[in-house]
Amino acid sequence: MTTNLSRRSWLQRSAMAAAILPVSRWYQPDQYTSKSASPFPAGIIRLNSNENAYGPSEAAREAVMDSLNEANRYPRHFMASLREEIARRENLTPEHILLTAGSTELLGLVGLTYGLQGGEVVACHPTFDFMLAYAERLGCNWARTPLTSTYQYDLNGLDKACGSNTKLIFVCNPNNPTGIEIPTAELQSFCETQSKKYPVYVDEAYIELSPNGRASSMASLVDSNPNIIVGRTFSKVHGLAGLRIGYAIANPVTIELLANFHIGRGMTISSASANAAIACLKDAEFEAYSRRKIIEGREMVCKAFDKWGVEYMPSAANFVFFRNDKFSMDPVEAMEKEDILIRSYDYWPGWTRVSIGTTEEMEAFISAAQKYV
Ligand SMILES: Cc1ncc(COP(=O)(O)O)c(C=O)c1O
Structure with missing residues (x-):
């Protein structure tokens, strides 16, 4: 400054x-x-x-205020309703959804789940690096692959960088700070192929703002594929960055795996955040x-x-x-x-x-x- x-x-x-x-x-x-x-x-x-x-929208503001009447209670029922709302929207079940305090907390859980045993996380650089830097702090190497000459997230490069040490592939779509989106069909085929060998995390913080919105999401792959995790947030299109609410969409088996690293199995979410997020999904x-x-x-x-x-x-x-x-x-x-x-x-x-x-x-x-x- x-x-x-x-x-x-x-x-x-x-x-x-x-x-x-x-x-x-x-x-x-x-x-x-x-x-x-x-x-x-x-x-x-x-x-x-x-x-x-x-x-935040007017509905989200009202939901925060309404939730205050229950602020003396733990947020379980707000969380259950939010999981149901997200699941309905994604044509999945609540067991496919894990709520976190912003998608940052989810990135932390993913880092812990896959990075604690060493090895490598494979991702392009530059990208949104919270989880990658965290995994490095946990003793896992970040195998950095450059973007292409036109600054695209380089899926071929990632493929080449993967090997026997790979613990996770991280894809950010659209990428931050470039804003560039990966063509949906290419990413889908990449996720389908790579997830046969490695877990793939797709960060979709901005997906709702991309030309085809959630139609470009990889969420439809998770039910048949436990190796694909999609990360989303209410911080961007929904405007709730200060309320810290995000979620994972993954196969229930994978949700369980991640939830094991979630202290209190989800008790980091406030009633206010969850109720505001529910209001957003209905608005x-x-x-x-x-x-x-x-x-x-x-x-x-x-x-x-x-x-x-x-x-x-x-x-x-x-x-x-x-x-x-x-x-x-x-x-x-x-x-x-x-x-x-x-x-x-x-x-x-x-x-x-x-x-x-x-x-x-x-x-x-x-x-x-x-x-x-
Ligand atoms: C690509 C990407 N993923 C995740 C996040 C984390 O967002 P939040 O923790 O607010 O959900 C951000 C924040 O800017 C981001 O740019």
């Missing part, structure tokens, strides 16, 4: 600490807005964490709205990049990864000067990721960025 931003943030944060927002203000009836209770001063635009600026209108607005925002950014000649990767997610060379200074620093937070990666110099926020936020990003191209 620039000194300016840090100083301003600090001053404003101190002021905010004294002014605790009343619940009635937090519980806004206006639909599709997400304001208040923010640790960030007003005016800072957060496009650095692939969050959903439209969430097709908000999901469609959220998806449409995010795709519109993505298209706005891509159109501006096209106009400026900025190279970017074709994204199927709620962010766009672009090349810095058309900018007069580092885009992260430039945007900080404009009170807009975006993100770059040490391992991928010369490129930057912008997450998709509201239409107004994307307009602000585009007009700010234009000053530096």
Whole structure:
């Protein structure tokens, strides 16, 4: 962060600490807005964490409030209902579903299940590396395969990297930070072939935002194939990142295997998160709205990049990864000067990721960025 931003943030944060927002203000009836209770001063635009600026929906907010009446009880019945709702949506049974505190916790369980005995996890690099880095910390090697020359997740490369030491293959679809989606038929055939030999984890955090949405999911493979695990989250299209709720879709045998590493077998989920997630699954209108607005925002950014000649990767997610060379200074620093937070990666110099926020936020990003191209 620039000194300016840090100083301003600090001053404003101190002021905010004294002014605790009343619940009635937090519980806004206006639909599709997400304001208040923010640790960030007003005016800072957060496009650095692939969050959903439209969430949580009104239905999810109400569900959180309703769940408070049961906050003195353990969340078992909320969890059971959520598993049923997810199962219904996926044409599977609740036994095919494991709820976790965000899909991050699921990644941890997968890391423990397959990485504790050493060996190798095979995955492309760069990708979303939480589980891979964790497995490494557990003593398992991450066999890194580069992306293809067009930045696609390299399924052939993964195939070549697998061997007698392989404990798990990790596929991120769409990938983060590239946003690029793997063609569904290719991934399906890869999963079917590889899972005969190795467990395959498919991270589908952004799948609902891809052109064909959940039709591109590998979830339909899990019932007949215990070696395929699909990871999903309520953090992205549903806008519940702060409530920490994710899930695995897998064969019941595999769900049991993962659940054995889940302390309390699921007691990391709160009633509020589970009830909000149930509300999200019943709120097709908000999901469609959220998806449409995010795709519109993505298209706005891509159109501006096209106009400026900025190279970017074709994204199927709620962010766009672009090349810095058309900018007069580092885009992260430039945007900080404009009170807009975006993100770059040490391992991928010369490129930057912008997450998709509201239409107004994307307009602000585009007009700010234009000053530096
Ligand atoms: C590809 C991918 N998987 C998983 C996650 C973890 O998300 P969460 O723990 O909020 O479900 C993220 C977060 O950004 C992600 O980008």
